[in-house]
Amino acid sequence: MSIISPSEVTLLKLRRHPIVFLWDIAVLLFLLILPVVIVFFINNTNAVQLPDDGITPVIIILGASIYYLYITLFIFYEFFIFFLDRWIVTNQHIIDIEQKTVFNRVVAKLELERVQDVTAETKGFMQTLFNYGDVYIQTAGERERFVFKDVPAPQFVADIIIKTLDTIQKKD
Amino acid sequence: MTSLLFSLYLILVAVWLIFSVIVVVFALRHHFFSVTNWVMIGLYAIISLQIFTVTASSLKKYTQSSTLLPFAKERTYEYHLTK
Numbered sequence: 001m002s003i004i005s006p007s008e009v010t011l012l013k014l015r016r017h018p019i020v021f022l023w024d025i026a027v028l029l030f031l032l033i034l035p036v037v038i039v040f041f042i043n044n045t046n047a048v049q050l051p052d053d054g055i056t057p058v059i060i061i062l063g064a065s066i067y068y069l070y071i072t073l074f075i076f077y078e079f080f081i082f083f084l085d086r087w088i089v090t091n092q093h094i095i096d097i098e099q100k101t102v103f104n105r106v107v108a109k110l111e112l113e114r115v116q117d118v119t120a121e122t123k124g125f126m127q128t129l130f131n132y133g134d135v136y137i138q139t140a141g142e143r144e145r146f147v148f149k150d151v152p153a154p155q156f157v158a159d160i161i162i163k164t165l166d167t168i169q170k171k172d
Numbered sequence: 173m174t175s176l177l178f179s180l181y182l183i184l185v186a187v188w189l190i191f192s193v194i195v196v197v198f199a200l201r202h203h204f205f206s207v208t209n210w211v212m213i214g215l216y217a218i219i220s221l222q223i224f225t226v227t228a229s230s231l232k233k234y235t236q237s238s239t240l241l242p243f244a245k246e247r248t249y250e251y252h253l254t255k
Binding site for chain 1: 177178180181184185188191192194195198199202203206208209212216219220223224226227230231
């Protein structure tokens with residue numbers, strides 16, 4: 001069954017800004033380059049002398065292979081978590097799909113009519129430079145706040161939600 | 173010792189394979205018709221195959237030569253032809 005009913009019109013489909021994903025995997029990217037730097041260092045200096053016992057190269061090759069397989073797995077895992085973590089704004093609802101881990105997915109749906117206040121926040125150098133930030137949606141329900149974390153153009157997103165809310169209230 | 177290392181390697185590859193299948197299945201479960209998803213899965217498969225290919229060729233090179241770090245160090249060969 002679809003989260004969005006056929007009568008609804010999708011206004012926004014949001015994900016976190018790609019720069020946030022790159023920031024998340026920065027450590028993994030560094031670990032990806034690290035062995036290359038080490039091999040370059042070993043090749044160009046005589047600081048480390050590897051034993052000529054025959055087994056060392058096999059250990060290095062198999063170790064490097066496993067290392068790269070797992071680093072690649074973690075990078076792609078992070079990507080899919082990023083890709084599946086999203087927010088959808090329709091003309092009737094706000095849907096928050098939070099993919100925390102592979103086996104931990106939370107889908108929350110909020111009626112636009114219950115929205116009381118929308119706040120867009122951009123703070124810090126990176127958020128200002130790449131125009132992304134958080135959008136806080138205050139509601140009257142049990143879950144007091146919906147947060148769109150690190151979405152691109154937060155002011156634009158807030159404007160769309162407020163305009164849609166105005167349209168709903170005028171209809172009523 | 174080498175066979176023990178290979179066994180350990182195969183166990184770690186098996187664990188990696190199980191996790192990879194889980195990640196790919198869960199990615200496709202929610203967005204089966206997403207082009208981005210399929211592109212990323214394809215990229216993941218290509219990179220993984222490339223890692224296995226490089227590993228195999230490096231091991232093959234090593235078995236043909238006793239030089240240390242056969243995959244890292246460029247070697248030059250000199251051939252002296254005798255009359």
